[in-house]
Amino acid sequence: MSTSLDFPRVALLAGGVGGARLAHGFARALPDGGAEALTVVVNVGDDTERHGLTVSPDLDTVMYTLAEVGDEQRGWGLQGETYATLDQLARLGEDTWFTLGDKDLATHVVRTARLRDGQPLSAVTAHLAAALGVRARLLPVTDDRVRTLVDTPSGRVAFQEYFVRRRHADAVLGLTFDGAASARPAPGVLEAVHAADLVVVAPSNPFLSIEPLLAVPGVRDAVRATPARRVAVSPIVGGQAIKGPAAQVLESLGHEVSALGVARLYAGLVDVMCIDDVDAHLADPIREFGLDVVVTATVMGGPGGRERLARELLRGVGRAGA
Numbered sequence: 001m002s003t004s005l006d007f008p009r010v011a012l013l014a015g016g017v018g019g020a021r022l023a024h025g026f027a028r029a030l031p032d033g034g035a036e037a038l039t040v041v042v043n044v045g046d047d048t049e050r051h052g053l054t055v056s057p058d059l060d061t062v063m064y065t066l067a068e069v070g071d072e073q074r075g076w077g078l079q080g081e082t083y084a085t086l087d088q089l090a091r092l093g094e095d096t097w098f099t100l101g102d103k104d105l106a107t108h109v110v111r112t113a114r115l116r117d118g119q120p121l122s123a124v125t126a127h128l129a130a131a132l133g134v135r136a137r138l139l140p141v142t143d144d145r146v147r148t149l150v151d152t153p154s155g156r157v158a159f160q161e162y163f164v165r166r167r168h169a170d171a172v173l174g175l176t177f178d179g180a181a182s183a184r185p186a187p188g189v190l191e192a193v194h195a196a197d198l199v200v201v202a203p204s205n206p207f208l209s210i211e212p213l214l215a216v217p218g219v220r221d222a223v224r225a226t227p228a229r230r231v232a233v234s235p236i237v238g239g240q241a242i243k244g245p246a247a248q249v250l251e252s253l254g255h256e257v258s259a260l261g262v263a264r265l266y267a268g269l270v271d272v273m274c275i276d277d278v279d280a281h282l283a284d285p286i287r288e289f290g291l292d293v294v295v296t297a298t299v300m301g302g303p304g305g306r307e308r309l310a311r312e313l314l315r316g317v318g319r320a321g322a
């Protein structure tokens with residue numbers, strides 16, 4: 001890695017919980033919480049409107065995790081939440097299947113007010129993240145409206161309808177990233193990918209989290225063209241998803257549910273595949289796709305495990321091609 005700085009610049013492409021945990025690892029591994037070195041580019045296809053408010057679940061999951069105020073058990077939302085507002089909304093006849101805590105609601109109130117005032121989502125996100133003490137740069141992949149729609153056997157539903165209301169139980173027959181084709185990357189996204197020494201595809205859901213991000217015109221090409229080393233971390237470990245419906249979605253869409261299946265998806269986009277120790281036997285088949293392979297413990301657990309994985313990627317990816 002060559003850089004004018006004395007530390008590598010990292011651009012991390014992230015969805016929700018898996019992306020947030022790895023972002024936290026890099027923030028701990030890089031100087032000053034990643035203030036100069038870390039840009040996290042986040043999926044907005046999961047964004048939704050609830051009770052008149054704009055909710056950006058993946059941005060908030062990354063933001064809360066980086067600020068160390070997130071609910072570690074669930075992976076999303078805030079620590080020490082209360083639900084008085086949601087209870088009252090239910091009393092007033094609102095549908096409350098999407099759980100919004102009292103403190104979390106403040107984030108959505110501020111976001112919605114600022115968006116209505118005409119600020120772009122990237123500026124609102126920068127404000128919220130700074131207010132919570134996040135040092136790394138947090139960017140929505142686009143300031144434009146992109147919404148993931150999921151085709152299920154009972155029809156097309158909005159993402160959170162599929163994910164939360166129906167508990168991601170449906171087979172996923174297809175995905176539409178509504179608005180993506182005419183969306184523009186948010187300011188700084190392409191620059192961060194181009195200027196990075198290391199581009200990392202987080203262990204997020206390849207179809208639900210990473211595809212909608214790459215579907216914004218210019219982003220996939222930027223990852224393809226960057227001079228950076230590029231690594232993807234497999235969200236599938238031992239044939240199972242670390243969290244969420246990645247295994248079912250891969251299967252539904254006809255892909256092999258393994259780190260090899262994930263590597264097949266990312267071949268041509270990244271140089272290196274990072275897989276878990278339990279999948280070490282897949283390293284040689286993955287190399288046949290022309291990818292280098294880093295084998296390590298990828299299930300991050302707490303902050304120490306996240307930092308260890310981030311350090312491993314900073315060290316190991318530089319070496320993998322050597």
Ligand code: FO1
Pocket residue numbers: 015016017046055056057058060061076077097098099100104160163164
């Ligand atoms: N996930 C759930 O499983 N149930 C919820 O009620 C829920 C509410 C919620 C509220 C705010 C927020 O930022 C995230 C929330 N999530 C919830 C998580 C979120 O829907 C998913 O984790 C992501 O969209 C998938 O990456």
